[in-house]
Amino acid sequence: MKLIVKDIEFSYASVPILKEVCIELAASEMLSVVGPNGAGKSTLIRCIDRILKPQRGIILLDELDIKELRQMELAKKMGYIPQSTSRVFPATVFDAVLMGRRPHLWWRASERDTEKVLETLQMLNIEDLAMRDIDELSGGQLQKVFIARALTQEPEVLLLDEPTSNLDIRHQLEVMDIIKNIVRENGIAAIMAIHDLNLASRYSDRIIMMNSGKIFAAGNPDSVLTPDNIKQVYGVEANVHYNDGKLYIVPLRPVKQNGGEGGHNLL
Amino acid sequence: MTSSTEIISGTRTKRAEIKEEYKKFIGRKILFIFSSLILIFIIAGISTTLGSYPITVTEVYSIIWRGLFHNPETTKEIVVWNLRLPRVILGILAGIGLAIAGSMTQGILRNPLASPFTLGIASGAGFGAALAILLSKGIVGGEYLIIGNAFIFSLIPTFIIVGLTRFRRATPETMILAGIAMMYIFSAATTLLMYFSEADAMKAAYFWMVGDLGRASWDALLPISIVLAGCFFPLMWKAWDVNAMGAGDETAKSLGVNVERDRILIMIISSFLTASIICFTGTIGFICLVAPHMSRMVIGGDNRFLIPASGLVGGALLLGCDTIARRIIAPVILPVGVVTSSLGGPLFLYLIMRRRREYW
Numbered sequence: 001m002k003l004i005v006k007d008i009e010f011s012y013a014s015v016p017i018l019k020e021v022c023i024e025l026a027a028s029e030m031l032s033v034v035g036p037n038g039a040g041k042s043t044l045i046r047c048i049d050r051i052l053k054p055q056r057g058i059i060l061l062d063e064l065d066i067k068e069l070r071q072m073e074l075a076k077k078m079g080y081i082p083q084s085t086s087r088v089f090p091a092t093v094f095d096a097v098l099m100g101r102r103p104h105l106w107w108r109a110s111e112r113d114t115e116k117v118l119e120t121l122q123m124l125n126i127e128d129l130a131m132r133d134i135d136e137l138s139g140g141q142l143q144k145v146f147i148a149r150a151l152t153q154e155p156e157v158l159l160l161d162e163p164t165s166n167l168d169i170r171h172q173l174e175v176m177d178i179i180k181n182i183v184r185e186n187g188i189a190a191i192m193a194i195h196d197l198n199l200a201s202r203y204s205d206r207i208i209m210m211n212s213g214k215i216f217a218a219g220n221p222d223s224v225l226t227p228d229n230i231k232q233v234y235g236v237e238a239n240v241h242y243n244d245g246k247l248y249i250v251p252l253r254p255v256k257q258n259g260g261e262g263g264h265n266l267l
Numbered sequence: 268m269t270s271s272t273e274i275i276s277g278t279r280t281k282r283a284e285i286k287e288e289y290k291k292f293i294g295r296k297i298l299f300i301f302s303s304l305i306l307i308f309i310i311a312g313i314s315t316t317l318g319s320y321p322i323t324v325t326e327v328y329s330i331i332w333r334g335l336f337h338n339p340e341t342t343k344e345i346v347v348w349n350l351r352l353p354r355v356i357l358g359i360l361a362g363i364g365l366a367i368a369g370s371m372t373q374g375i376l377r378n379p380l381a382s383p384f385t386l387g388i389a390s391g392a393g394f395g396a397a398l399a400i401l402l403s404k405g406i407v408g409g410e411y412l413i414i415g416n417a418f419i420f421s422l423i424p425t426f427i428i429v430g431l432t433r434f435r436r437a438t439p440e441t442m443i444l445a446g447i448a449m450m451y452i453f454s455a456a457t458t459l460l461m462y463f464s465e466a467d468a469m470k471a472a473y474f475w476m477v478g479d480l481g482r483a484s485w486d487a488l489l490p491i492s493i494v495l496a497g498c499f500f501p502l503m504w505k506a507w508d509v510n511a512m513g514a515g516d517e518t519a520k521s522l523g524v525n526v527e528r529d530r531i532l533i534m535i536i537s538s539f540l541t542a543s544i545i546c547f548t549g550t551i552g553f554i555c556l557v558a559p560h561m562s563r564m565v566i567g568g569d570n571r572f573l574i575p576a577s578g579l580v581g582g583a584l585l586l587g588c589d590t591i592a593r594r595i596i597a598p599v600i601l602p603v604g605v606v607t608s609s610l611g612g613p614l615f616l617y618l619i620m621r622r623r624r625e626y627w
Contacts (some may be wrong), residue, residue: 051520075523082517090511094289095569099514102507103523114289118282130285131292153522 001062001156002028003048003189005177008038008057010047017043018054019213027156027187030180031202034193034224035210036234041193045159048191050081061157075103079150081143081160090135093145097121100152113152120148124178139170147178158182160192164199172196176203201225201247207234221247231255296572299565303579307359310583314358314590315351322347330423356584357483357491357547358603364495364556366581367553368537370562370573371502374509375530376439382555383541386442386534387424387449389476389550392542394453394460395420396549397472399462410482413475424449425538429531437527440517443536460542478551478604479540480589487547499574500538505533506570513568553607554581557615564622584611 005023009016018040025031032183033041046052048059049176050066059066066074078101091099101113124144129137134145143163150158163179164172180203183190195198200207201221209217209224217224221255225247230238237252322330322343330339330347339348351490369382376385383389399416428445435441460467508529511519516526545551558581559573566572585603589608592601 010439026616049521051517070523071520071525072279072523075521078521080518080521082515082521090568091510092292092567094285095510096514099507099511099522102511106509107504114286118285121285127285128283131288149518159521264406 001187001189002060003050003157004058004060006058006060008044008047008054008059010043010052010054017213018047021057021210021213021215023191023208025157025189025191026201027189028183029039029206030190030192030204032192032194032204032207033210034195034197034200034207035216038212039210039233040213041210045080045161045193048157049078049159050074051080075153077155078159079153079155080155081146081158081163083148083165085164090133092097092122092128093129093134094131095135096145097148097152100149101107103153117148117155118153120151123151124148132176139166140168140175143167143171143175143176147175147182151182156188158188158190160190160194162193162195164194164196172199181205183231197230197249201249204223225249275576281427295570296566296569296576298574299562300576300579303576303583307579307583307586310586311355311359314355314586314593315347317590317594318346320346320349347626353485353488354483354589355586356488358589359582360488360495361480361544361548361551362492362558362582362585362613363578364491364498364540364581365551365585366562367499367502367578370559370570370577371505371533371537373515373559374570374573375512375533376443377513378439378443379560380492380556381439381443383537384550384552384555385450386428386446386538388421388538388543388579389454389552390450390457392417392421392545392550393472393476394457396475397457397460397610400472400475401460401468410586414546418474418542420453421456421542421545422538424453425535425542428508429535432527432531437530439530442530458561460614474602475549476604476608478545478549478601479602480548481602482547491544491547494540495542496535499578501536502533503574505529506574509533509570510568548606549602551585551604551607553611554585557611560583560615563616564618566625595604596598 003023003025005021008018008021010018021040021044023031033044035041039155043052047054050071055111061077069077094117098109098113101109101116105113106235118127121130124147126141126144128146129141129145134142137145143166147163158179160179163175167175176199179190179192182188192204204221206219207221207224208215209229217229225240227238227240230236230251235255237255239250239252241248241250269563273334309615312324312327316322316324320343326343327347331352334344334348340346365383372383372386373379373381395418397414398420399413403412425447427449428442431445433440457472461472464472508519508524511524512526512530519526541555559577561584562573562577562580568578585607588606589603591610592603592606595601595606
């Protein structure tokens, strides 16, 4: 499996959101997309799954242009995990996860579909929730249900939009561990938009740092998450520490703005 | 070794448990669908016996049975076959159609308040009928002009909304707002029309809009059954996709659903179904809003089961209301639209208050 994203451009009305974005990704690789609000992280994720149609550029999955695929066919190859939204349409967890089988089934859910759902629920350790309504779940449980739904699609690529944004630290680690294991064991490639630089550095093989729709830096966590890059992209002064060979970012203060109104003066 | 075997058998039993529980969950939904079907037959049996001409239940069934092979001859046979049966069947079919159209419209617009009427269908039909009633006074075959006009005008708001989605994305918000705008435009046009018309015609136009099964005849049943059958299967086919839309447009797209195209397609089918019913009955309100909610309260939102369930609940509800409308102050027969709203409203309020969980 190999995913190639080449020169993607996307704009809403005439406001450009993405400019000349290129990515390459192989099986069992985990790629994080970081960047400030409005940098185009979520838009990029949505363009790759053709939830949004990029105006220019090409996305190849195993040398096949995904534009040529029908939406159902693409859904067999790519799974998308949305940010846990507060308002969801009530359904039981089982039915919500069964929905992931939609691209594979004709109308009747077969025994195989049911087995796949049970298998995934077990893998994520949420079997006990199977008959609960999803609107009764906590943010962390809901995120696991969304991951389960995407996994029952049996995708080759997983796309995640800020999977940890509403979770407490325990659930953040649980969810990231689950994703990491799936990527390693099932040979799936994952791309996730993420805000937390420390989680990104700890869990990803490679990081892309975006700023106003463009890729600012790309590479392994050490080379991307430098104090200088963080300063230029986020406007934040930060220290970078190493612990156990992993990199930790400690944000210090916003960089003083030109007008002299930065947080600096307030301290 | 033993411990790992235990773990494996443990997960096996757990899976079997969930599977069993899920089967029961599905079983309950199917049971509800069959109960609603039986309920319709019971109400239909009772309804056919009621009327100014007394006929017992057993007589009704033997008359219906004999009528399948012979033309009705006796008074009783004529009353059952030509007066009561068409009305009962029209009540059932109209209820089924309106409720199905309602549940699908709520599904695609992800809005519990939506119904085909929210998209302006009723106002369009009302205007078309009023126009025909005012123009056709004294014209032979005016009846057909009203039906035809109501049908055509009821679909105009739908086509305008479809046209607008060429310029704006077909999001639920756009469609609902456009529908409401359409509702106001056509209501105003109808009011203007009535303002300049004579009292008799105005009364006729007004009562057309309340909705009534009094115009039932075998002639009307044929086109309605054909349209109902023709719409039911494509809507059932799309049940999965509407379920997916319930999880949000983005998720639905990632599951392979062509959200915008399907939303417009389902809206057109639902509108067509509604239009072909209300052009015969007038705008019977409330069924398309209430029946889907009642069914959802019992069996949940899975459209694979919700479509048949809400259809049958709608059929039973409309037939029940019409039976009451015929008998409550007999020999005067009330328009059924009055009963659906005045009885359905309080019943619905009661159900909302006593529900145990959020079903939407």
